Amino acid sequence: MKKILFILSTLLLVQPILSQSPIQVIKSGEGNPIVFLPGFTTPGSVWDETIENLNGTFETHVVSYAGFNGLESIGTPWYAPIKQALIDYIKEEKLTNLTLIGHSMGGNLATEIAAELDVQGLIIVDALSCMRELMMPGVPASSLQYDSPYNNQMLNMPADGFKNTALMMARNLTNKEDKVELIASWSIAADRKTYVYGYTDLLKLDLRPQLENITTDVLILGAAFPSKEMVLPNFEKQYANLKNKTINIADDSKHFIMYDQPEWLYNQINSYLTKNAQ
Template sequence: MKKLVICLLLLCSVSAFAQNPAIKIEKSGKGTPVLFLPGFITPGSMWTETANNLKGKYETHFVSYAGFNGIAPIAMPWYSTIKKELVEYIKVNKLKRLILIGHSMGGNLAVDLAAELGDVVEKVIIVDALACMREVMMPGVPAESLQYESPYNKQMLEMGADAFAQTATMMGQGMTSVTEKQELIKSWILEADRKTYVFGYTDLLKLDLRPTLTQVKVPVLILGAPFPTKEIVLPNYEKQYANLANKKLEIAPGGRHYIMYDQPEWLYIQMNTFLAQ
């Protein structure tokens, strides 16, 4: 009887965990709907300044992901569950002429959604995101070789608080040149659910959207950061998005991964020009 009670409790615990929402969305304004998709570990509110500088009337939908920013974690797989719930959200809310704006992982989601939803989407803006970052970070490594249970992931999960804080500090410094924003990014990493941070990143490394790009028919603006140099990143972008027919690619004059922090005015000009066309 005792074993039965324990099993039932565990079953209820797993069931409740599985039912946690994968996304949290804050909606405001009236006009053309814009789904703002942040990057890994980043809250949807990161897009507030960008949204405030768009010219026109928009209904904004700021997305945040499970496991980050105080949102309860979900079971793996992580990325595909987020995508599924976003598709459901768009359909349930009957969003039409939808504009997708995504940074980093959010750019991957924007491509994925545009490919699946077809005419529902009108335009896509991708900010510093690659269709397959594994190919650049781990060239030649097949996706099937990356698993949740790995020595590296085990090390990350067991890393002590001080060592993890040092890692978060280096991550923040590498992603923007703005000091106060480095601290902000560090805080997002430290607040993240550790398993989501580790296993969710494995999902992203396995992701390859290059074949999916052929299904995207709407205009796409790709904005890349010139880090470490434009000469290095430009060929990567051209190769990664070769299958995307209707695209415009621009590389920022400076800055790092969070272009909206390092080159905000340039970003606003590029976005507004593209949306007005």
């Protein structure tokens, strides 16, 4: 199947027309469109096997982000220009009957887009609407700054130390030992400032108030790590403001469900698309 590479040429009107794009999109196929959004540091190719296992015919738009996957950095702020670039892309491409599928940070982006634009479907894969509330309870977004001791430590960490940290984190993201080095390699290859400051942007997010603006039926897929009994209440609380939702949890899976429970993920996505996007 022939693939056409689209690189968005503009960021915001106030920036030079030749500025580095916040996103790169690979478009392929024909049919109702699906935009696939990967997580933080993750290339769009993480969705390749999922796309190969779709039932039906779709036009897929696979996204990668500036600062990752070999793409140049756009500096800071980082998350907001990516969101705006995606909205601009969807409008410019005139994508109707659109389904958004996002993993991790991609789920956050998909949520924000669905709250602003009219979309036909939304699938959120192991993403929380405010991860700060879970990771740093009671800490206000205003207290998180780019210039902080932790960020400076990460920026100045030697390559060997950063690699060890990336490997340690990757082992907490998948049960598949053969995927650990791959996941770690995305962080290691990332633009370091994008990695550090971009994560600060993510910690500031609180999308819970925007959930009320989403009217489409939403499928939320979570990973059972460390246990379903701990995970499910967090998803129910985080997405309490979402009107029409189904929450399903993948057993024996960490964050990268597409690696740990691929067949389960394919079945969940295909069942949803059969009802909502054909």
